[in-house]
Amino acid sequence: RAAAALNTSQPAVTRVIHKLEDALGCTLFIRTKTGVEFTDEGQLLFEHVRMACQQLIRGEEDISQSLSLDRGIIRISATVTALNAYLFDTLDTFRERYPKIRFIISTSSSDKTIGRLKSGESDLAFVTTPFTRSKGLYVLTVGSFHDILIAGKHFFDKPGKELSLKALEQYPFVCLAKGTQFRQFVDEIFAGHGVMVAPDIELDSVDLVVPMVAHNWGFSIVPDAIARSYIIREEVFEFGLTEQIPERKVCMLSDPSRSQNRATKEFVQFVKGH
Numbered sequence: 001r002a003a004a005a006l007n008t009s010q011p012a013v014t015r016v017i018h019k020l021e022d023a024l025g026c027t028l029f030i031r032t033k034t035g036v037e038f039t040d041e042g043q044l045l046f047e048h049v050r051m052a053c054q055q056l057i058r059g060e061e062d063i064s065q066s067l068s069l070d071r072g073i074i075r076i077s078a079t080v081t082a083l084n085a086y087l088f089d090t091l092d093t094f095r096e097r098y099p100k101i102r103f104i105i106s107t108s109s110s111d112k113t114i115g116r117l118k119s120g121e122s123d124l125a126f127v128t129t130p131f132t133r134s135k136g137l138y139v140l141t142v143g144s145f146h147d148i149l150i151a152g153k154h155f156f157d158k159p160g161k162e163l164s165l166k167a168l169e170q171y172p173f174v175c176l177a178k179g180t181q182f183r184q185f186v187d188e189i190f191a192g193h194g195v196m197v198a199p200d201i202e203l204d205s206v207d208l209v210v211p212m213v214a215h216n217w218g219f220s221i222v223p224d225a226i227a228r229s230y231i232i233r234e235e236v237f238e239f240g241l242t243e244q245i246p247e248r249k250v251c252m253l254s255d256p257s258r259s260q261n262r263a264t265k266e267f268v269q270f271v272k273g274h
Helices: 002-006 010-024 040-066 080-097 110-119 166-170 181-192 206-214 224-232 262-273
Strands: 029-032 035-038 073-078 102-107 124-128 138-145 147-151 174-176 201-203 220-223 237-241 248-254
Touching: 002 010, 035 040, 073 080, 073 110, 073 262, 080 102, 080 124, 080 138, 080 206, 080 220, 080 224, 080 248, 080 262, 102 110, 110 124, 110 248, 124 262, 138 262, 147 206, 147 224, 174 181, 174 206, 174 220, 201 206, 206 220, 206 224, 220 224, 224 237, 248 262
Parallel strands: 073 102, 073 124, 174 201
Antiparallel strands: 029 035, 124 248, 138 248, 147 220, 147 237
């Protein structure tokens, strides 16, 4: 039966057992009228071999499942804006189709998000324009959004009021710290219209800006998707701008030099189709 399971001959199995016994210096099996039984040494060896084989079989199963769409894992690095403006809705729809696929998601600035992709820590990266492009990475535009002007209740004296960028010079302003791509974007908007706005408070993450505005620290320009829930609850209010803020894009980045598992490939195709 052992020979049949191994798809070989009985003498071949016997020779391998004898070689193993010679190498170990002990007898592993005892012949009986009904077949063979383990010796104490054979039983001891079997317990170790059994555990090793179980680990190997489990490893093969895990690899097989990672290549399928049952238990695959997709590692994504993203900016907070990309999550809110595009990725959350996309993940919801994808999960309905493939509920068993797991996601590992990390958030950071655009540069660090792209850095994780380049280092292999993530399979895909999602960022928003503007960002510094890296040679060798594939970039696909997957969505777009607008930035809006908001302020808290303290400044909301005229519903529907429209302001100019120049008028913002007389109000406190909340913005991201220098060195971030979004801060550079906002500074360029002001500079393009000859406006000088010095932020009264600077933050290191865009998801902190709207709460600060809700506490009446000043006006701010933020992505619509991040402010929308606060606007619905009337914790902050949107103001019109006489000048138009350029539309921004959400981009998916991947590294063609690295292989992707089946789940990641399926997600990429899903994003391309939407």
